[in-house]
Amino acid sequence: MEDSAAVAGRLWDEWLPRAVRQLIAEVLPGGEADARRLAVWLAGVHDIGKATPAFACQVEQLAQHMRDHGLEMRSQQAMGRDRLLARHGLAGQVLLGEWLEERHDWTARQTGQFTVVVGGHHGVPPEHGQINALDSHLELLRTPGRSRTLWRRVQEELLEACAAEFGVRGRFDAWRTVKLPQPVQVLLSALVIVSDWIASNPDLFPYFPQDVPRTSEERIAAAWRGLNLPGPWCPENPVGDVHELFASRFGLPSGAKVRPLQEAAFELARTMDSPGLMVIEGPMGEGKTEAALAAAEILAARSGAGGVFFALPTMATGNAMFPRLLDWLDRLPAPRGSRYSVLLAHSKAALNDDFTGLMDPKHQVAAVELDAPQKQREWRPSSRSRSAAAELVAHAWLRGRKKAMLSSFVAGTVDQLLFAGLKSRHLALRHLAVAGKVVVIDEAHAYDTYMSVYLDRVLSWLGAYRVPVVVLSATLPAGRRRELVEAYAGKVIDATAAAFDAVAQADDYPLLTAVTPGGSPVMRQPVASGRGVDVELERIEDDLDVLADRLEEELAGGGCVLVVRNTVRRVVETAGVLRRRFGDANVTVAHSCFIDVDRAAKDADLLQRFGPPGKTEDRPRRAHIVVASQVAEQSLDIDFDLLVTDLCPVDLLLQRMGRLHRHLRGGRGQTERPERLRTARCLVSGVDWAASVPEPVRGSVAVYGAYALLRSAAALLPHFEGAPGCPVRLPADISPLVQRAYRDGPDGPHNWADAMDNARLRHEKHRADQAERAATFRLAAAARPGRPLFGWVAAGVGDADDTRAGQAQVRDSRESLEVIVVQRRADGTLATVPWLGPDRKGRTRAGLALPTDQVPTTLAARTAASCGLRLPIQFSGAEVMDRAIAELEELSLPAWQEKSSYWLAGQLILPLDEDCRTHLAGFALRYSKTDGLEVTRV
Template sequence: LAAVEIFAARSGAGGCFFALPTMATGNAMFRRLLDWLERLPDEDAERGAHAVFLAHSKSALNPRYTELMRGTGKPVAVDIDGPADSWEYRADARTDSAELVAHHWLRGRKKGMLSSFVAGTVDQLLFSALKSRHLALRHLALAGKVVVVDEAHAYDTYMSAYLDRALSWLGAYGVPVVVLSATLPAGRRAELARAYAGEDVPEAAFAEVRTAADYPLMTAVCPGGAPMLRRPEASGRATEVWLEPLGDDPAALADRLVAELAEGGCALVVRNTVDRVMDTAAQLRERFGPDAVTVAHSRFVDLHRAEKDAGLLARFGPPGECDGHRPEGPHVVVASQVVEQSLDVDFDLLVTDLAPVDLVLQRLGRLHRHQRGEQQHDRPPRLRTARCLVTGVDWAAETPEPVSGSRVIYGAYPLLRSLAVLLPHLEPDGPPVRLPDDISPLVQTAYGEGRPEPDSWRHLVEAAAQEHERLRAAQHRKADDFRLAEAGRPGRALLGWVDAGVGDADDTRAGRQQVRDTPETLEVLVVQRTADGELRTLPGLPDDEEGRRGGLSLPLDAVPPPRLARIVASCGLRLPYQFSFRKVADQAIEELEQLCVPAWQQRECHWLAGQLILALDEECQCRLAGFELRYTRADGLEVTRAP
């Protein structure tokens, strides 16, 4: 935020856009953005409120954003013919905090990005590199802002191709850009810098950027110029994390956690798939009891997902914010990758499936994240040393082999390279991982051109590398189909720049898939159906300031009141990978469309019109496209093949 202020002052930018990888991280950044704006001195307070926008498809369900929208009912006019000197200087103007407003004219998928201050998903930035209608409006929205791209390591080859092209246009416009990542490979850093600098800068100018392994490291580049590197002193405390391999046996994991948490403490277990999260949680509940195990993953309806995140922060957040709420007895959180980004949570012990090394380092950031007493003395004695158990690998094999679910998610090559660079730290007498000093060396070695793996692995790594490069090349070719051309020289006409484009690009599920190489998924709104056919909101939804939200009756012959419609819309859920196969998806859609409520398709019911409704029975179960679905507040959606 400080960099945004400096860049805005130097460039004359009138706002900023924070691009983040997910809606959850976008919501978290939106709260910080509003807090920052409210503290920002406003020299032009008499000129009106700053327009803010939350840029993702579920922004209307965000309480802070909807509060701002409700505050804009008063009419606003602009007198373009008024006298230029009608504004008078006020001596106390600098002490006024900025007034914030979600302006009604700047709502919607096309105009929202024109707001001065925006936080949202990175898709909005990637759309600026996609041949689509109204592309000039997207470029106009970015041209007057400072753009911040967070978690830059989180994007695959397909998304990175669009990100690079977007940066080339922002560089041509002279838009200031800040790219943030704690675990970015040096080669990728050079690609980002060169994309912004432009093609006229020779490749040789980026040689130092490609090899620099310092941490922290600042890389600066101007459009058409050579990069500059600065190596500031590291701030904050350092942490030593001792790694240990652990067999992929749920019973062995449970035994180990019982021993480790004998004196209390909080452990985090990170699994690479939701199915592994569910299986692990079931095993641990048999040993610790249901109240001592918390599950966190992406298969919760939106309201429960937000409740989960808030609960994790309240119990495992920074000291001072979770005082009195942190569990005293043993407690285990079993989570998927949702804990890797933006959640400021702190645990005494970490267990993680093997993942690409940059993601392993992100997970290590949740271990002893904060100081709890002098020399960590507020933690249980056994857990005052930061330790991480690495599992999800068949350690007994001649070549350690990651489990199949991890290979499907990440590919074999990144996992084998990660294992190769972590292997010295996994030896019984190996050194600890020193954070932050070891972050850059580990990442650069894993993603560099060297061969860190043992000779006995080489044939497996080479085969995995060939498959990895084949998939990367395929993603790049696929991205080129609708990617905008490079920014031309000043004065070049833009005629035909979106020829053979995709048409409209928006922040719907189909729109996001144009800039993300992900399989098509189904998203449903979840309700409950009683034995007599009545529809209700899901039971167990958290209350709001207006009262109860769970178990409310829904009208079938009329448009639901706005509050009820909003509650149902807040119970969105993305069905898992089983429903991404075409045959299964078609069957699921056919079955879901049988519960189309005509009254809900009216124009006045914009929350629910056109949405697929999944109705669970009184036990919160149902059958869909040959699968048994079961939903609970504790575990979210469980899917098993029907007999």
Template sequence: MCPGSGLLKGQLRGGFCLYVSGMACDGERGSGLGNRLRGPVRSVWAKHDRDAEGWLPLWRHMEDSAAVAGLLWDRWLPANVRDLISGALPGGERDGRRLAVWLAGMHDIGKATPAFACQVDQLADVMRAQGLEMKTRRQFGPDRRLAPHGLTGQVLLAQWLEEQHGWSGRQSAQFAVVVGGHHGVMPDHGQLKSLDDRPHLLRTPGPSRAVWQRVQGELMDACADEFGVRDRLAVWRAVKLPQPVQVLLSALVIVADWIASNPDLFPYFPQAAHCTGAERVAAAWQGLRLPEPWSAEEPPQDVGELFGTRFDLPPGAVVRPVQAAAVRLARTMSQPGLVVIEAPMGEGKTEAALAVAEVLAARSGAGGVFFALPTMATGNAMFPRLLDWLKRLPTEEGTRLSALLAHSKAALNDAYADLMRKSAQRIAAVAVDEEDRPWRPADDKRAASAELVAHAWLRGRKKAMLSSFVVGTVDQLLFAGLKSRHLALRHLAVAGKVVVIDEAHAYDTYMSAYLDRVLSWLGAYRVPVVVLSATLPAGRRRQLAEAYAGAESTVSAEEFEAVARTDGYPLLTAVPPGGTPVIECPPASARETSVRLERLDDDFGVLADRLATELEGGGCALVVRNTVNRVLETAKVLRERFGDDAVTVAHSRFIDVDRAAKDADLLARFGPPGKSQERPRGPHVVVASQVAEQSLDVDFDLLVTDLCPVDLLLQRMGRLHRHQRGHNQGDRPHRLRTARCLVTGVDWTGPVPVPVRGSVSVYGAYGLLRSAAVLLEHLDGPRRPVRLPQDISPLVQNAYAEEAAVPPGWAEGMDTARQRHEEHRKDQAERAGTFRLDAVGRPGRPLIGWVAAGVGDADDTRAGRAQVRDSKESLEVVVVQRRADGVLATVDWIAPDKAGLELPQDRPPAPGAARAAAACGLRLPVQFSYAEVMDRAIAELEELYVPAWQVKDSYWLAGQLILVLDGDCQTRLAGFSLRYSPCDGLEVTRD
């Protein structure tokens, strides 16, 4: 304790002492919130550590939080976020910073209430001695839970603004709600009414009430003076704060509070009582070392130079017209906004998106990029590409950029794991999940120029998206439209970035309802968004444009209708925030493919015979099935005909490490010329599920596919003759130099095609019949080939048109299928609305009850993903084996250094063994998603509960469901027999 400080007489239990009045200690001389306060107000506490016998006065925590908010504003918050906040205030940037600092300082004012202060007896006794009488925690009873300090803080601030500064209730609420929501949920009207009915929770009745009121007023007055807002309050009274600004301020206050609440960065008293506030904050910020946001420079005007310096292009590669046009459009938009890029498969949309993102970031002040992809597998494939791009960006010396792979199994991704290892060498890399869990500050080693880091503090479950550059599943974006705790943080994360949404056609009505709501908020935040698709229906294009423009847009319905009527392809659509859509139709590249379609009877023997004929002279065929069971049945038949070595299986029912190896193997053997080194010379067939549709740059000589919606069928066709192999495809087997696609999975013999049952369960009958209908001219008569890319847009638009032509004789079957389809879409939309975030409210409307009746926490778990995807909740397990001696071990067929590692049950496994086991995660198929079967399966899996694996040192396996296979890779679960094969994945049969 500093000499000269006024000490309370005696020592409190636990051995720590308090000062509440008299001279300031040496460390408080000069300016500061503490210097403005005397008497009882100094006894009000904010933090207490029972174990370390430390405490923190409220004024100090308020000062810490305000200082952190100022540093976040100056050094961490992207320019576009600062601009949006500042633009709502008459004093611009200066007002924006002052408001953020003041609200961060005020966030815990609700702790200056008896409902909070009574929680620690010895600290409450000190306050009582200063005239702040209060009941004990027991005496308050259950009523105390009606007064969380965020709620009481909102009420106190609103009262102060209204009583001392003449604000109305509506005017004060739009500012005070930021304080009320600093623990992740804005209070609702019911909570405010309950507290209003219990004033004793705010101030103890009787003589002590005046002391409480004086202390609360002194704290708020001191904050207004210390943080420079007193003379601004009269001006701000007339401000109508937009809801997006309220959200961003709330998120900034949350982040500032979390940092200032970390006792390793901001130690408690008495240990910390000797240092000044400035010294304290400087030391904490140096220890935290948050990477600053990306400050994008305007990229080279020459598009060839831009692409040549940013991407690893093959020799002689030229920028494609779509890529050049997209960059030009991004540069000439009236304001950075939404850019939709529709172009054929293999046209370089990913590179175009990153180039456009760089332009839009430079123009808007965005501080990073979020790349949203449909699946974890596509995210894993994208992450190293993003890192390569980041390494090529021009940056100032010493720049540190934070990067993150955002999905639940990111730590198993080699590229991300390598980034974490490198970061850990410079930073104390400790994963932090919750805001109140301590972590050790970083050391002070200086980073190299343009360092990419997976920052420890930004890897927590709630903070991950705050990294500057993020690759993740689209679920992470859709969560921004889900009423959930700490939603404001997700909004801050996306508001400061350029958002790229890949494979936009892949999302059904349920997911699209969330995506459209998120887009409406992104438009309100003026976030640049890039949407990519090869096969986007015109109606969906219009919906995306309207959602981004927002309900308040002045753009006419006719202008949006023009977006839907456009039939050009490739196609670029730009929508400035609130502005008129701009449409451009650049030419396609010179790459063209004509694909001849044929029917093929749905018979495994017929398929085997046809492939034997087609591949007689060698060649590589891709067979795509709509269900995993059909994949496995097909592979069994084809292996009997061609041999085991000539058939490869790929689907989603492999353990993670095998799935990654499958993708790598496919790329190595069937990837682009010059990159694939092992393309089979003899006949080879890959039998795959939908995993072959997305983000795999593979190239086959022949395609066989089950009938599916036409946009997805075109995606599959994008894997056929994807690259030029010799002049006029002369390096392909002679019979396969013409691209051909055989369509099966349908009984073609009746008046109306009948798709196989599995396909109907996946896609619905209507989408399959619409697909068959638009393909008829390519399947019948002269059988005009499908020309890629010319026919992509016409086929997709005709298949999804509201008033589509019906082939003769199909009317009854089509009407029945359409009715079921519309009922299903209506049901999806209604269910999506249950927890979907409301639309952006009018400026000045407070965010009271913003996420009321929400889902609680939302994260990237199987339960979390089920909230934004219309799919049954699935079970995920970690697969291990039981050796002959009874010991559990990692499976024996993976890499030699990871196979067969012992997993002892009496102690935590070695870290390498635990990680190797965790890499063998597997999602069980739909049979285990039905409630009764799932409950039985969980109960059986939980019989293997290993307490030694649940400790902190064994986080790889903690909380996981373990599926144990025997030496023959078999087991039984919930009435099913399970067999796993590294070649075929998981096979499930009913006992």
């Protein structure tokens, strides 16, 4: 009890962000002093349920010792399964409530909002049925008969001692009239859980510190030194103008200017009535990321947030964002000696060198040395830092799926944010993790109805916590903009309804929209930066020979072309034809079916060859074609002379256009591009354009649905029919095209009406089905203040994590198989694949031996783990998946399942022969470094 309370006090004083402390403090009559007392007291009493027969009977030797002192109890066997009705969290909730009612005249209605913190300290607040069941088995709390009074006396003595020791004895009268909002109950629950976990760590708090008597102060001081937990970010509101801030935080090149969108976001963050939600809509390449980070610094200083969470749609975008976040952190001013905890939040973060380079050298917190003097920790900038003001660490204690998000600065997949809206065990920790940060949500247009159900509910809780949120998008439909703003602001009242209507009708671009919890939205319309591209659209027949002929004509004088296909199969087929025409060396393939290490190398290669001017010298001088799937849509700053793309939803098509003439090459005239390609042109294929109603290819319909594709075609129709006199003007046409494609009502020529109506009905049915399925495990909105969290995550999913199975809980995607690709040599031994280059330390990774009778070396095991591959959709059907798993499990190696095999335990291994081929579940698989995985049915 004493240890947990002491840890809670230290966490309150040195770790909790100011915003979290303020939220709890403002509902208590004594302000922050009351809030600290309450947190420390709840942490102190959280295990009172262990002082019961149901708990104490578990170790017979100790139970007998208690019996010898008059505390009678039956054996664990005699109690049977009834004992589970009085798990110690629930038992503690009942005992604490009873004590408050009997000793301090509280009512049962008043106690629940406080005692639920005790009842839920193992991650799941009790349900009403569990409480009622225990009420009918009170013998589990106190053995009937002569020892009943003694049990009661022991329990009351402990509670009275806690009230006195932790300074709350005189506060119960004042707290009796308090109505704790549910967000405050959640934060207190999370703080107690963290305190319990730290105090229960025997490395920090040895069970038997018997050498010499120690005071409580010495014990907690030694444990806190051993934990060495980094404190929160405490930024000051930056002084100076926007140009000074951007120059110091982002290293603007000489002569570069802050763009109007960035300046407007900076000023809006400074002038909002209070920190709230800001939606930033602007063109691709306009610097929205920098605008979000600048706004985050201001909003954090104003709100008391202690960190930033940057949520992105995929692991690839998360990996791309992480070094940018670190660069920003390196430039932030901070008191000398500051340490911040940093996290890359996705399931393969341990394979990211930028992240692992920040890890503590030890895998566990330091063991306690009670006699060790308090040393001033020597500070050194990180090796990757240019001018770091704070040390950045991936702290050892803040690892694992339940604790990691408590790190101060996080870049990762949006799934980690959506999990905060999923009824799951230890959900309170996820809420504490986001309640103390500024949350940035990138690519907001990329989330479908299923994910949006969770996102909107999370936004409602973020509004309840008053968390500053920045939402970024280049192509956000106006209706979706309103949904995001309303979700955060809460219930719309008549007085503000018109302002929310205006949000849904605004067609300005760029556009900033801001709202505070319970407030009325405001909008700002910054001018465009002046950088624009006119893109001529043209329909092209979906025939590979026609495409090859056209590209031969276009590339006669050289040039770089991006061909984007909607399915991996179309990528591979297209690349095969173009290679026969242009040569293998002049065609590059990029899609999602590469092993992780090859995918990362592929992205790096694309950036190196097709990145911005001045950052690459390897741009092909002769004709070169990149054939890619959707991986080329976002996160990669790549620039091409000509674009060919399958028809897709218009917002995604515009994203693809953002890779066309993305940078100036030779000034406004683009004179450094081949003469024929100095005008930006986009050829749209993947459709039978000759049909009376355009017929997209089956693969595109399977990915996006017919309705979204037809709406896209209808919105683009004037630009097709008017070309070249009616180009798509970027960024001016981005918002009009998106709003037209996503607005309600008919669109397209009259003869499209029947096909469009049929597609719309299927689309609406699909969306309704998504929303209904997503709502099954969605967290309820915060209830009225004073209502306890009983049953808060009832009928939930259990534990949530960021594995493929975990992601399927917040994404409407079929569960897929992930395998680790290795090679089986002619002699039957296993090795890592032979084409891998050296790691960052220059160590060889290709062809490393993987012994089957023992755990491989750390380097070999980590290298193998970096060759993860997500099998394509052919393996997602239940029957095929079951067969594939059964075949892969036959290849399981017992030696690799040892706990010491961190990288390989529990993984499915896919061995390829020396020709990189194999068979699995009725399919032939072939892998190559250049083309990735090809799958054909046998």
